[in-house]
Amino acid sequence: MCYAYSQKEDIPGAETINVTIRLDREIKENAEKLFDDFGRDLSAAVNIYIRQALRQGKMPFEICDRFFGEKNQARLRRSIAHAETGQVTVHDLLED
Numbered sequence: 001m002c003y004a005y006s007q008k009e010d011i012p013g014a015e016t017i018n019v020t021i022r023l024d025r026e027i028k029e030n031a032e033k034l035f036d037d038f039g040r041d042l043s044a045a046v047n048i049y050i051r052q053a054l055r056q057g058k059m060p061f062e063i064c065d066r067f068f069g070e071k072n073q074a075r076l077r078r079s080i081a082h083a084e085t086g087q088v089t090v091h092d093l094l095e096d
Contacts, residue, residue: 019046
């Protein structure tokens with residue numbers, strides 16, 4: 001989904017505040033370069049992100065953890081099924 005952001009969407013007379021966030025220097029610099037290519041600055045990008053989160057009532061993208069990824073979960077299910085057969089040695093468990 002593509003979201004077109006415009007300053008016109010700002011609520012007239014709405015009060016703005018400053019917010020301080022911490023980023024790794026390299027992340028900040030790379031993000032600034034990327035958003036500059038979109039014609040936006042870091043502040044606008046953060047505003048777009050927060051507005052999308054509020055509109056959707058959730059993170060506007062999926063957050064993935066490798067442990068919970070499909071491949072790893074499938075591997076864990078296979079390992080559990082194998083272990084439940086009772087034919088697993090301590091060596092097998094250490095190898096997995």
